[in-house]
Each structure stands twice: as structure tokens, then as C-alpha cells.
Amino acid sequence: MDxxxxxxxxxxxMARRLVTDRLILRTWSIEDAEAALGVYGNAEVARWxxxxxEPVPDLVAMRLLLRQWIAEDARAIPxxxxxxxxxxxxxxxxxxASLLLLPPGNQDLEAGWHLHPDxxxxxxxxxxxxxxxxxxxxxxxxxxxxxxxxxNARAVETVRDNGMEWAGQTDKYFGQSVExxxxxxxxxxRSAPRADLPPNSTTQ
Numbered sequence: 474m475d476x477x478x479x480x481x482x483x484x485x486x487m488a489r490r491l492v493t494d495r496l497i498l499r500t501w502s503i504e505d506a507e508a509a510l511g512v513y514g515n516a517e518v519a520r521w522x523x524x525x526x527e528p529v530p531d532l533v534a535m536r537l538l539l540r541q542w543i544a545e546d547a548r549a550i551p552x553x554x555x556x557x558x559x560x561x562x563x564x565x566x567x568x569x570a571s572l573l574l575l576p577p578g579n580q581d582l583e584a585g586w587h588l589h590p591d592x593x594x595x596x597x598x599x600x601x602x603x604x605x606x607x608x609x610x611x612x613x614x615x616x617x618x619x620x621x622x623x624x625n626a627r628a629v630e631t632v633r634d635n636g637m638e639w640a641g642q643t644d645k646y647f648g649q650s651v652e653x654x655x656x657x658x659x660x661x662x663r664s665a666p667r668a669d670l671p672p673n674s675t676t677q
Contacts, residue, residue: 491556491604496597498556498570498604500546501539505557508566510535517590518568521628523620524647552612558588558601567592570601572609575618575646582609583618584656586631593627599634603661606635610658619654620646629654636660 491498501509510532512518519528529535542555549555556570568588575581584605586598602619609617619637621628629652637654644650 489551489608491608492561493600493604495561496567496600496604497559497561498601499559501542501555501557501569503536503539503543505566506532506535506539509539509557509569512566512568512587512589513538515590518587521622521625522587523622523649523651525649552582552609552614556601556605558586558597560597567597570605572605572617575620577646581618581646582614582616583620584609585619596634598627598631602631603635606656606661610661615657617656619656621652621654623650623652632656636662 490500510529513526513535514529514531516528519526529538546555552572553574554572558567558570559565560567568586570587571583571585573583573585575583584602586601586605588598606617618640619628619632621632632654635656637656638660640653640655642650643653
């Protein structure tokens, strides 16, 4: 199991930074814009995002988006927030993660993660998501959801690695058909058998 620590509070409502064996999840800064553009400006990342989002076109647009995220995070009430995912060994920014309320009802809490495609095979997403889940459950959250675009096999692997169960297919949240996965505190056990896959899934 990953070792997860928490280091001091940020001003306002910003989430605490989360530390795992290999990662630091911290608040974004404007200085992260170039690395963030490598993730959110990449079409291979954007194609899987829900809601649908076009690749960020340039550094100016990325800085504007980061300012928006930083401002939103300053007002957020934990466990809500957005994090920059940074690798501890070399301080490389790998991508981003978030805990946000799903529209339209703003009652269901979604865990999200986005990594540079070069890093998809490194199990960093699973490690980051485990940290988010622990953070959420430490704040008395009863259940956590992940919204996965159809055919996103890597995302399915990530959620199943952390004990998430398939909860069905829905177009409730973003006006597009997505697979919904759910995690409860008792499910956050990597030694437990994996839950069943959706019908007709091609993931093993």
C-alpha cells in the first residue's frame, strides 16, 4: 500500500498537498504552465476528457486556465480541489488530478486524473487516484465516482486497481454516454478481488 502523508495547509480553501511513495500532489502554480500544456494541449489526453474539452492551444491559454483553476481551488471546501501531480525523484510535472462535484446536481463527487501519454504505463494514475480517494474518505465522503469514456481501457484499469465497481452507463452528467464507476471506503483494498467489468467489455 502506498504511503500517503499530508503537509501543511495552503491559504484559503486550497487542499493540502498529498505525498505518496513516488508523487507529490500539490496546488498548481502559473510556473507549471509549460509542463501543463504538454498534458492538456495533447490531443491524446483531450480525447478522453469529460466534459469534452479541446486541447489547450498555446502557453497563453494554459496560463489563463491555470489562473482559473488556482482561483477556484482557493475557494474550494475540502475535499474538493485540483492538484498538480509531480514526481518526487526529479520534480517533473506529470499531469493533474481533481476532486470535483459532478453536474447537474453537484452532489456526486468525481475523482479525475490526466497524465502525459508518455507516462500512462507507469501506474502513476493509480497511485494518484488512491491518494485522492484516501483524502476524500478522510473527509467523511461516503462514495466517490469516476466517469470513464467508452473504450478508455487504461482508465478502467486505474479505477479497478483501486477497487472501483462498475455502476452502469449514463448520460446524466455531461450529455454524453459514459461508464460510471463507484468507490466506497470499504472497497479501497487492493488485495480484494476485482469487481466485475461492464457487459461486453474488452478489458481483461
